[in-house]
Amino acid sequence: MPHRLWIAVNSILIVLSVIYIWFFRQHDSSSVILAQFLAQIAMVLFLININMYFIFLVIRKTSVRQVKIRLAKFSRVMMKWHISIAVTGTTIIIGHAAINLFEIAPVIGFDNLKLISGYLAIIFLFLTLAAGYLRHKKSSGFRRKFHLTTATIFFLIFLVHMFIPI
Template sequence: MYHRIWSVVNVLLIIGSIIYIWLFRPHDNTLIVISQFLAQIAMILFIFNVNMYFIFLIIRKTNKREVKIRLATFSRYFMKWHIKISISSTILIVGHVLINLVKIGPVIGYENIKMLMGYTSFVFLLVTLFAGYLRHKKATGFRKKFHRITAMIFTVLFLIHMLAPI
């Protein structure tokens, strides 16, 4: 039941962000459109990665053996891509950041709430990557929890950044 709700929330988030970014935040400047595209792709990839937590949660909580087996098989395959997706998403976000610092920052001001939330999101992205690196090197309980918490905080911050008005 919960996995269906979570799936619907994910789909609505992706579709909602596409509608919001491309219909309510259109731009004439090619670089800004590229920046929006980079952010959109990175967001989808980050959401895909954050979903690993919920997949593992369902594996732990469900009583249905077939669901556990199917999700465990998927997660075993997917975890091979988790780090690659994170690094790729971060590269896309760096492009987004650089373009916006040059094109949007001077126009709206570097202290605008959208920019401030962007800085904060980027810092938490770096902390999350560092926590993931530590977890990858040695998966202690503290490191797993630290990575999970920073990833969730980052997710909330980038959603606030995405929805913050200019």
């Protein structure tokens, strides 16, 4: 049952972001529209990666053997793509940030709350990538927790950034 709730929360988040970005944050500039599209793609990629934690959590917590086996097989496949998804999402989000720094920032100011939250999200994204790199090179309990903590903080800041109006 908790996995259905988690799927619903992810779906609702994606739908809300689509509605918010495409219906309430419309722009005339084609480059800003591209930046919005890039943000949407990166959000889905980051959600895929962040959801790996919850898959592992269900594997640890569930007592249903079939669920454990199915999720373990799925996670084995997904973990092969985890780093590629993270790097792709980061590349896409850098494009989003660059467009917005050139198009939006001069208009609203570089110290606007939306941009400040974006700066903070980028910092925690790079911290998450660094923590993931360290964990990939040599895994330890501390490195696992550090990677998970930075990813969670990044996700929360990213959610705040996404819904701050300009």
